[in-house]
Every structure is written in C-alpha cells, then in structure tokens.
Amino acid sequence: MDFDSIIASITTFLATYGFSIIGAIVIWIVGSWVIKKLMKTVASLMAKKNYDESLQKFLTNLIGWALKIILIITILGILGIPTASFAAILAAAGLAIGLALQGSLANFAGGVLLMIFKPIKIGDLIEAQGEIGVVKEIQIFTTKIITPDNKLVIIPNGTLSNGNIVNYTEEGKIRVDLTFGVGYDSDIKQTKEVLLNVISTGANVLSDPAPTVNVSELADSSVNFAVRPWCKPEHYWDVYFATTENVKLALDKAGIEIPYPHAVEIQKKG
Structure with a gap:
C-alpha cells in the first residue's frame, strides 16, 4: 500500500468516525469531571449526616464505579459499538464471576449490612462466632477484632452478619x-x-x-x-x-x- 492510499484511508476513517471520536473524547472529559464533582458532593452530604467513615468510603467508591460504567457504555454507543451485546456480555461475565465468588459476595453483602445497620462499631467489645474482643476494623469482606490476650481474629462478614452478636459496649455498662x-x-x-x-x-x-x-x-x-x-x-x-x-x-x-x-x-x- 502506497503513501497516497494510506492517506486516503485515514481521511475516509476520519470523515466517517472523526466526529464520533471527538464527541466520545469530549463526553469522557466532561463525564469524568461531573463524576468527580458528584463524588465530592455525595461525600460532603454523608459527612454532614455523620455517616460512618468506612461506610462513606464504600458508598462513594460503589457509586463512582457505577457512574464510570454508565459513562463507558454511553461512549461505546457514541462510537457505534452495539451496547446491547456489550451489556449482555457484561451480564454473563458478572453471572460467571458471581457463581465463582459466592462466598466473597456473601461477605460483601454482610459488610454492607454491618455498615448500614451498625450493630457494631470500631472500639466496641463484642462476642461473636465464639470469639470475644474489641472491634479494630470493619472492612468490606471481613471484620477484625482484638481478643483480651491481644490476638487478632478475622471474622468473615457473611457469617458475622448472619450470626448472633453480643455487644457489651452499646449500653455503656x-x-x-x-x-x-x-x-x-x-x-x-x-x-x-x-x-x-x-x-x-x-x-x-x-x-x-x-x-x-x-x-x-x-x-x-x-x-x-x-x-x-x-x-x-x-x-x-x-x-x-x-x-x-x-x-x-x-x-x-x-x-x-x-x-x-x-x-x-x-x-x-x-
């Protein structure tokens, strides 16, 4: 292929997809800026409502990723890529991953429940799953407690949220x-x-x-x-x-x- 043919191909491609590519770039820049602003607004609102710090980070990350996925699907549609088939592939992949990670998803859901309903918080003395100790950290998948003999116990959030929890600190006495x-x-x-x-x-x-x-x-x-x-x-x-x-x-x-x-x-x- 000679130089003139290459130039002609590039010219044809730009004439056909140029505006779509420019539009996609603009939407990506504007969309990313809007998402950042929304994240700051959401974080500010949750801080004013005295949401737990762990819950704030989790929700902002979750909302941020959801908005980014929507933005990417929108850009793919502008570029002429069929979003219906893309969504089907994404759903199938999500189903396969979900089946492979059932335990992790259960722990994830348990972490969400712990952060929303707050049966425990950092610093509480609790008894759960046969262990007793002070809550050190509540993560998305696990909760860490320190026992009276200074051992670190990591409890999966799925079993923790579905089992009995004795909170010795809640009443203060x-x-x-x-x-x-x-x-x-x-x-x-x-x-x-x-x-x-x-x-x-x-x-x-x-x-x-x-x-x-x-x-x-x-x-x-x-x-x-x-x-x-x-x-x-x-x-x-x-x-x-x-x-x-x-x-x-x-x-x-x-x-x-x-x-x-x-x-x-x-x-x-x-």
Whole structure:
C-alpha cells in the first residue's frame, strides 16, 4: 500500500468516525469531571449526616464505579459499538464471576449490612462466632477484632452478619458476675456486709446501677453468694480480678472461712 492510499484511508476513517471520536473524547472529559464533582458532593452530604467513615468510603467508591460504567457504555454507543451485546456480555461475565465468588459476595453483602445497620462499631467489645474482643476494623469482606490476650481474629462478614452478636459496649455498662462460697457456720448478714463493702468501694465500680450481693445457693459444703458489681466495658477484667482478690482478703480479715477440702491423716495401728 502506497503513501497516497494510506492517506486516503485515514481521511475516509476520519470523515466517517472523526466526529464520533471527538464527541466520545469530549463526553469522557466532561463525564469524568461531573463524576468527580458528584463524588465530592455525595461525600460532603454523608459527612454532614455523620455517616460512618468506612461506610462513606464504600458508598462513594460503589457509586463512582457505577457512574464510570454508565459513562463507558454511553461512549461505546457514541462510537457505534452495539451496547446491547456489550451489556449482555457484561451480564454473563458478572453471572460467571458471581457463581465463582459466592462466598466473597456473601461477605460483601454482610459488610454492607454491618455498615448500614451498625450493630457494631470500631472500639466496641463484642462476642461473636465464639470469639470475644474489641472491634479494630470493619472492612468490606471481613471484620477484625482484638481478643483480651491481644490476638487478632478475622471474622468473615457473611457469617458475622448472619450470626448472633453480643455487644457489651452499646449500653455503656456491664455487670461482672462473681460467686463466692463461705462455710455454713458463717453469719450471713456479716458476710453480705463484707462482700458489699468490697464491691462498693472497689476501683472502677459504678454506683448506678448499684452493686448487689445475694445468697444464690445452699450448696453441699458452702453458702454461695452472687456478687454483682457494675462497671464500664473497658474496666471489666480490672474489676473482675480486683474484686476476686479483695474479697479473699476481706473475708480472711473478718474471720469468715471459705470452705476447702481438708487433708485427713490416717493413722495405721501397729
């Protein structure tokens, strides 16, 4: 092919598709600018409505990609490419990908539900899927929690959103359930006073709701007391361990016996 033929082919191509190409370029530039403006507006509106930060990023990205796909399909239509067949191919590809990634899509949907309905948020102490810990991060597919012994647990959002979630932080208060047993010879009123004094004066123990001490069981070898102080969720283990130690010290000081097995000496007759 000689030079004149090449020039003629280029001229014919430009005459046929030139305006379409220019129009597509213009629409891409204008459309991209409009999408950026819309994204800023959406982000600003969600910030004013105090949307969760993770939810803001997720929704803006989702809307942004949806608008870009619409823009690309529009440009393909301007260039004369049949958008109906393109949409069919895209739908078929989406179906195939969806079938291959069912678990991931379930986790994705679970992440959306967690971010929309907000049963948990970053910093909450929760119990879910047999794990207990503080929520570190809520991602699109998984949620990360830190256990009391500083282990990182990653829970898929699909199972998390479909299972039971115990949120210890939501109400701002949590009860520490402890049980202590004393001998049957101990004075019940005195024991209750000692136990109530320990939890009432304990560090990080709340006065509202008021801590309680009640006889919970007449066991085989002890009278058991249900000791129930309240505290903030972040102080749970501090109150738990401090109360256990202080109760032992207080009962010893008051001369109240905590039953325990006694060794029996067996003397053999010679």
